[in-house]
Amino acid sequence: MKGYIDFLVYALGIKELIAKVPKLDECTREVFYLRTSPQPLEVLIKQMEEANVERGILYSINAKRSHGCDMPGNDLLYEIIKKRPELFIGVGSIDPLEDDSLKELEKLYSNYEFIGIFLSPAYQLFDPCDEKLSRIYEFLEDNKMLLVLHMGLTWNNRLSIKWSNPLIVDEIARKYNKLKIVITHMAWPWIDDLYAVMFRNRNVYAITSGVFTGKPKEHLCTILTEGYRRRITERFIADRLLFGSEFPRMEIWKMVDAILSTNLSENTKIMILRDNAVSLLTSLNKAI
Amino acid sequence: MYGDPTLKIEVKIMEIITNRKTEIIDITDEVQSFVKKCGVRNGIVNIFVRHTTAGIFLNEKEDGLLKDFMNYLHKIVPEDDEYYHHHFFYKDGRAAVNAWAHIRSVLLGHFLTIPLKDGKLLLSARQRIFFTELDGPHSREILIQVVGD
Numbered sequence: 001m002k003g004y005i006d007f008l009v010y011a012l013g014i015k016e017l018i019a020k021v022p023k024l025d026e027c028t029r030e031v032f033y034l035r036t037s038p039q040p041l042e043v044l045i046k047q048m049e050e051a052n053v054e055r056g057i058l059y060s061i062n063a064k065r066s067h068g069c070d071m072p073g074n075d076l077l078y079e080i081i082k083k084r085p086e087l088f089i090g091v092g093s094i095d096p097l098e099d100d101s102l103k104e105l106e107k108l109y110s111n112y113e114f115i116g117i118f119l120s121p122a123y124q125l126f127d128p129c130d131e132k133l134s135r136i137y138e139f140l141e142d143n144k145m146l147l148v149l150h151m152g153l154t155w156n157n158r159l160s161i162k163w164s165n166p167l168i169v170d171e172i173a174r175k176y177n178k179l180k181i182v183i184t185h186m187a188w189p190w191i192d193d194l195y196a197v198m199f200r201n202r203n204v205y206a207i208t209s210g211v212f213t214g215k216p217k218e219h220l221c222t223i224l225t226e227g228y229r230r231r232i233t234e235r236f237i238a239d240r241l242l243f244g245s246e247f248p249r250m251e252i253w254k255m256v257d258a259i260l261s262t263n264l265s266e267n268t269k270i271m272i273l274r275d276n277a278v279s280l281l282t283s284l285n286k287a288i
Numbered sequence: 289m290y291g292d293p294t295l296k297i298e299v300k301i302m303e304i305i306t307n308r309k310t311e312i313i314d315i316t317d318e319v320q321s322f323v324k325k326c327g328v329r330n331g332i333v334n335i336f337v338r339h340t341t342a343g344i345f346l347n348e349k350e351d352g353l354l355k356d357f358m359n360y361l362h363k364i365v366p367e368d369d370e371y372y373h374h375h376f377f378y379k380d381g382r383a384a385v386n387a388w389a390h391i392r393s394v395l396l397g398h399f400l401t402i403p404l405k406d407g408k409l410l411l412s413a414r415q416r417i418f419f420t421e422l423d424g425p426h427s428r429e430i431l432i433q434v435v436g437d
Contacts (some may be wrong), residue, residue, distance in 0.1 A: 029381075032381075034381040034382060035379060035380050035381045036381070037427075039426065039427045040305065040427055042305050042427075043305060043425055043427050046306070046307055046424075046425035049307075049425075050309060050424075050425055133428065147378040153336050155378075156381075174422070209426075211383040212383070214374055215371075215374045215381075215385040217368070218374075219383075245290070249381075249382045250382065250383065250385070251379065251423070253309055254385060
């Protein structure tokens with residue numbers, strides 16, 4: 001059986017990285033709001049093996065302007081990916097409001113070969129529709145890089161969620177209609193708004209990450225199969241849903257088991273767990 | 289015996305990275321090896337698991353039996369049940385979704401005390417020491433404390 005692809009793994013809570021940048025631990029606790037004990041990188045790899053995940057998409061978050069820290073920063077992220085390129089693929093991060101953001105983006109594209117960037121209006125405090133971001137979106141679109149937008153609930157109430165509703169993405173998706181945009185956490189609790197954006201824009205994808213309403217199985221039923229959601233999932237957006245565990249906020253195997261335990265068709269389950277990610281990565285010239 | 293200058297107390301923190309969601313690992317040889325290294329001949333050894341979703345027990349090492357232990361733990365405390373613990377846990381900054389692992393660990397217990405005589409663990413021929421992972425893979429710590437002379 002071919003392995004699954006985990007489209008959302010944060011490179012946080014990793015002992016080896018904290019040893020290099022001790023401040024990363026404090027940022028993870030206070031900004032990212034994860035207070036569990038750091039674990040060696042080997043634990044992430046074993047989590048992937050146990051869940052039959054063959055590739056993990058690893059993320060960085062640039063929160064320098066908003067919180068004085070990178071989580072973990074593009075250079076550190078690249079170090080992990082260089083160590084295990086057969087396991088990990090990188091999504092970097094930039095501060096879209098900084099003057100040199102385009103230069104950093106070019107580095108991520110040319111030197112690090114990251115497949116895209118992660119932007120979080122909540123962690124990074126910016127309006128995704130700010131005109132200053134046009135040059136970023138144009139670069140991503142021209143160079144077939146992904147824009148992963150952090151949407152939906154953030155538990156840390158010191159962060160604003162005023163730009164976390166996916167309806168805001170509609171403007172970007174329409175204007176840059178060749179840009180592939182991936183929305184995290186199915187934008188919970190604004191799932192109907194997510195549907196609206198995905199129905200109108202074929203270039204918008206969503207990651208099934210996040211556990212907001214109970215245990216993984218309960219939450220994934222809430223967002224994928226309860227009531228009319230099963231119909232939407234199966235008939236309308238099955239080809240644009242991507243599996244994501246959001247490790248280390250959740251163990252990878254628990255999220256895989258939760259997808260497998262839903263009453264979705266077997267075909268849709270494998271599309272979410274693998275096939276859609278392979279198609280998307282292939283469209284970015286990143287063969288699996 | 290308290291205050292006895294010949295009394296030795298030695299401690300080791302044994303680190304394990306587990307491989308599976310649930311896993312039973314025989315640590316008898318590691319414990320005996322540490323006792324030997326300490327040079328303590330007579331006394332006790334305490335083995336303490338520093339986690340709330342792992343456990344420790346003594347029993348026979350037989351593959352079928354080890355599977356039975358885990359199967360019964362799953363039957364007694366099923367994952368697919370209602371637990372009050374399963375909500376957003378502000379202390380950790382993540383959803384708590386593993387009440388079953390906590391409860392299973394309580395059933396197993398977190399420590400063992402084994403007598404030592406002539407530098408050897410006084411286990412029966414069939415007894416082995418098993419560390420039990422209940423929510424892995426994870427990095428785990430087991431504290432081994434040898435007390436004696």
